[in-house]
Amino acid sequence: MISLKALTKKYGDHAAVDDLTLEIKPGAVTGFLGPNGAGKSTTMRLILGLDRPTSGVALVGGVPYHRLKEPLRTVGALLDARAMHPGRSGRAHLRALARSNGIAVGRVAQVLEMVGMEPAAGKRAGALSLGMSQRLGIAAALLGDPEVLMFDEPVNGLDPDGVRWVRQLMRSLADEGRTVFVSSHLMSEMQLTADHLVVIGKGRLIMDAPLPEVIARSSLTAVVVRTPYAGELAVRLAAAGGEVTRTGESELQVTGMAVERVGDLAHEAGVRLHELRTREASLEQAYRELTESSVEYGVRG
Amino acid sequence: MTNTVASEWVKVWSVRSTWWCLAATMVLMVLTALTLGGSAVTEQRQVLDASGPVVSATSFVQFSLVALAMLVITSEYSSGSIRSTLQATPIRGRVLAAKALVVAPVLFVAGVVSGAVATAVVYVVLSAEVFGGLVRLEPGALVHDLVTAGVFFALVGVMTVGTGAALRGAAGTLTVVFMLLMGLPLLLVMTGVPLALEISLRMPMFAGLAFMGSADNLTGGPIPYSAGEGLAWLVGWAAVALVAGLAVLRRRDA
Numbered sequence: 001m002i003s004l005k006a007l008t009k010k011y012g013d014h015a016a017v018d019d020l021t022l023e024i025k026p027g028a029v030t031g032f033l034g035p036n037g038a039g040k041s042t043t044m045r046l047i048l049g050l051d052r053p054t055s056g057v058a059l060v061g062g063v064p065y066h067r068l069k070e071p072l073r074t075v076g077a078l079l080d081a082r083a084m085h086p087g088r089s090g091r092a093h094l095r096a097l098a099r100s101n102g103i104a105v106g107r108v109a110q111v112l113e114m115v116g117m118e119p120a121a122g123k124r125a126g127a128l129s130l131g132m133s134q135r136l137g138i139a140a141a142l143l144g145d146p147e148v149l150m151f152d153e154p155v156n157g158l159d160p161d162g163v164r165w166v167r168q169l170m171r172s173l174a175d176e177g178r179t180v181f182v183s184s185h186l187m188s189e190m191q192l193t194a195d196h197l198v199v200i201g202k203g204r205l206i207m208d209a210p211l212p213e214v215i216a217r218s219s220l221t222a223v224v225v226r227t228p229y230a231g232e233l234a235v236r237l238a239a240a241g242g243e244v245t246r247t248g249e250s251e252l253q254v255t256g257m258a259v260e261r262v263g264d265l266a267h268e269a270g271v272r273l274h275e276l277r278t279r280e281a282s283l284e285q286a287y288r289e290l291t292e293s294s295v296e297y298g299v300r301g
Numbered sequence: 302m303t304n305t306v307a308s309e310w311v312k313v314w315s316v317r318s319t320w321w322c323l324a325a326t327m328v329l330m331v332l333t334a335l336t337l338g339g340s341a342v343t344e345q346r347q348v349l350d351a352s353g354p355v356v357s358a359t360s361f362v363q364f365s366l367v368a369l370a371m372l373v374i375t376s377e378y379s380s381g382s383i384r385s386t387l388q389a390t391p392i393r394g395r396v397l398a399a400k401a402l403v404v405a406p407v408l409f410v411a412g413v414v415s416g417a418v419a420t421a422v423v424y425v426v427l428s429a430e431v432f433g434g435l436v437r438l439e440p441g442a443l444v445h446d447l448v449t450a451g452v453f454f455a456l457v458g459v460m461t462v463g464t465g466a467a468l469r470g471a472a473g474t475l476t477v478v479f480m481l482l483m484g485l486p487l488l489l490v491m492t493g494v495p496l497a498l499e500i501s502l503r504m505p506m507f508a509g510l511a512f513m514g515s516a517d518n519l520t521g522g523p524i525p526y527s528a529g530e531g532l533a534w535l536v537g538w539a540a541v542a543l544v545a546g547l548a549v550l551r552r553r554d555a
Contacts, residue, residue, distance in 0.1 A: 049391045050384055051554040066391035070304075077388060083381030085316060092315035093382075100308035100389040140385065 006056035018203035031194030032183040039203040070101040076141030077150040081133040086126025111139040130157030187284035220281035305399035322369035333358035334419035351424035352446035370458035374465035408458040412451035459539040466546025508534035
């Protein structure tokens with residue numbers, strides 16, 4: 001569990017993270033979304049105590065990060081896969097990390113195997129591809145078998161197999177009851193992986209909701225009705241509070257109304273339907289709507 | 302703390318730069334001591350302790366060990382691995398202390414070992430007849446010279462770690478450490494101003510020479526204080542650098 005309370009980080013007058021209050025719960029994959037410069041990486045650095053907040057607090061399992069005695073056993077994080085000494089082998093990097101937290105050195109071989117990096121573990125980190133560095137970074141995050149995991153853009157540089165592997169890994173970590181907090185720009189990937197979404201823009205919280213709710217709230221999620229009596233049904237639906245757009249001779253799109261209600265109203269009106277379905281917005285569409293308004297807000301504010 | 306030191310220990314031995322710096326130290330020490338010893342016996346025609354040139358050589362040889370100590374901290378900033386280090390050990394003072402605790406013994410041993418090898422080479426070479434048999438090997442002097450040279454390197458290493466933590470970059474750290482160790486003391490001596498000379502004599506170079514018992518202030522006069530005071534000045538410089546490094550490390554975002 002990660003809790004942020006009025007977390008704020010200012011660089012001069014500019015607030016990179018602005019009054020962020022939220023909880024990231026265990027047993028779920030929480031996607032962390034926002035445009036470049038929205039403050040995602042800064043938020044993660046604040047959680048890890050790498051940056052000091054201007055005000056507010058970030059707690060992991062109820063305590064500030066620096067209070068954790070052997071933090072790698074509680075929190076595993078991958079912020080920047082390239083942040084390794086280029087001359088040190090992956091294995092030595094992990095061994096140094098294991099030593100620092102009193103983790104048995106045998107665990108290093110285990111995590112290397114988990115991420116499929118065993119054959120390349122002796123290579124100098126500077127000679128690894130981005131994808132391999134990414135795997136090594138994930139191995140480092142898993143080292144202490146932590147209950148909280150944070151990943152900043154974990155699929156960067158991974159091939160399609162790697163991307164699928166990361167998706168399954170996140171899923172299984174969450175299913176084991178761990179807290180998984182992951183940022184990504186790849187909306188299609190998030191839509192497949194995340195249970196819950198936190199969206200920020202200009203350092204501020206825009207949305208903190210389950211993925212299905214984010215999709216449902218999008219204006220692009222609509223009920224599509226095809227009927228020969230489109231005009232008649234449109235009047236009826238509008239009177240019942242739906243927002244109706246006529247998209248064709250015999251087609252309507254209705255928002256603000258569940259598909260069941262649309263069907264019931266049509267039945268009551270005795271209107272024959274040829275098609276009745278829900279068209280869901282993609283996460284990408286929902287996200288774009290959300291962050292567009294954040295940009296507007298930012299300009300005004 | 303033990304864990305953090307163990308981690309830093311793994312780190313220092315898992316990069317090639319450490320081995321390069323140690324190899325360079327060995328080569329530099331032997332060559333410098335041989336050169337200084339050779340010129341001492343040929344010019345002054347007096348009996349020389351074979352370990353004596355090691356002490357004189359420290360002023361030159363120290364820089365390959367400064368590089369080693371510097372890389373222990375500045376490479377963390379240049380590669381970004383400082384973030385993973387501080388994630389593993391969020392108590393920052395502990396990280397800096399562990400680095401100093403690893404650098405100090407490594408540099409001490411490097412000084413003793415390279416000094417011993419250099420002494421042996423100096424003794425063997427200068428025993429040749431052409432040098433007039435003016436070299437001798439005296440156990441008391443040998444132990445004293447090697448141990449004090451080792452301690453000098455260890456303290457210079459700690460000072461470098463502190464400076465590196467304060468400045469973060471390699472270029473800045475090397476410049477500042479070089480100025481403190483050699484540039485400034487020599488400049489101050491050259492000014493000829495008495496106050497400048499007094500300050501210069503308290504800087505690590507002359508404090509080190511006083512501590513190691515090679516008490517010549519380069520202007521022909523003696524260093525006006527004891528070996529013990531020399532050690533105290535050295536410890537002081539290392540402590541100030543460490544405190545400066547700690548202050549920056551604790552306050553600034555990583």
